[in-house]
Amino acid sequence: MTPFAYRGGELCVEEVPLATLAERFGTPLYVYSANRIRDRIRAFKRAFADLPVRFCYAVKANPHLAVLRIVAQEGVGADTVSGGEIERALAAGIAAERIVFAGVAKTDEEIRLGIEAGILQFNVESPGELERIAALAAALGRVAPVALRVNPDIAAPTHGKIATGRRGDKFGIPLGEVPALFARARALSTVDLVGLHFHIGSQITALAPLVSAWERARDLLLDLRRSGLPVQRLDLGGGFGVRYRDEEPPMPEALAREVRRLFDGLEVELIFEPGRAFVADAGVLLARVIERKESAGLRFLIVDAGMHTLLRPALYDAFHAIVPVKEPAAADERLVFDVVGPICESSDVLGRNRLLPPLDAGALVAILTVGAYGATMATDYNSRPRPAELLVDGSRVAVIRKRREPRELFADELVPDWLSGPGGAGGDVP
């Protein structure tokens, strides 16, 4: 089922026409389909139903409390990378014993929060962090469950900025150093070493690199077990790609087949941490055309969304399909446009060379597959408030984040007293 489809000439989300939402709530506007999120989670759960697998949703992909509520209701846990994400997950009703805490820079305060909450495990990224977790647990009179994050030296075929498993990336512990650290962790009485963690990158659309990482995980597990070091749990990370243009990412069934082949009979619990694969195609960004212009032989559609609303194209040259909200007739003229935002930077391009009808000012476009790493990476740059967010669930519509007024953006800014005197040229400087 695709939640976004033309009906009666209008692009709809579930049962609701997007144009009516833009009319009521303004643009730019993020709109999510609750049922699409549920469908994606259920597809993964179904494919892995016979396996000892638990899913911990990578909160960073879309941390909105309403999204986390859906995740919690589907019985999925959370993969978090900060104290803030742990607090969000707990606030949304995800039980502490379903929360994993990863990330390369956990502060003492965040570690304490995780220990006190009683989370499922800390994914440890360095020897120093292991010692700190042990010391903090000792001070609290607790035992902290930990897994060691391994850097398997695998270059995932994805954008360089979102590959994490290469030697030289800041993440994890080099493969060769894992056995010694594993033995060290076993010797610490205030940590409970439960296993290993791997995550080689994001938006991986081929099966082979994932399988390579999983093979490395299995080999390491077997090596450690042979030397008397038990591994009960493997957290195999996230990174499952989605279709933005014409990619053909592996289906959950294909992933499950490989997992079955590699881990059957090994008596190991598995965790996966998908973020994007659960939420990306459940979101669209609605934008309105402000101006159409031609310049130096190029045609621009200037819209009210931009790199401040959706950073992925500017940061990773990411492709997001852009479609008119009013369905064009097959015979309608189409021209090549660069779709750009209002921000004063040349990197503020949402899509180059897009074939679109010559839309007039006021027309609406939808930017697709923005449910992951969309709103969460948005900013108020250029004092343009971040978009409002809506959740559609069948015929129900809820505002899940209000748009702020430009004045609200500076309401919490403080001007020091000494600047409050009369201004103007020269001021009171002698």
Ligand code: LLP
């Ligand atoms: N687990 C770990 C340890 C991670 O670092 C990440 C993502 C995930 C799971 C979830 O990965 P996913 O299943 O969503 O691919 N902002 C970038 C993506 C950054 C991903 C960072 N880590 C983007 O917009 O493409």
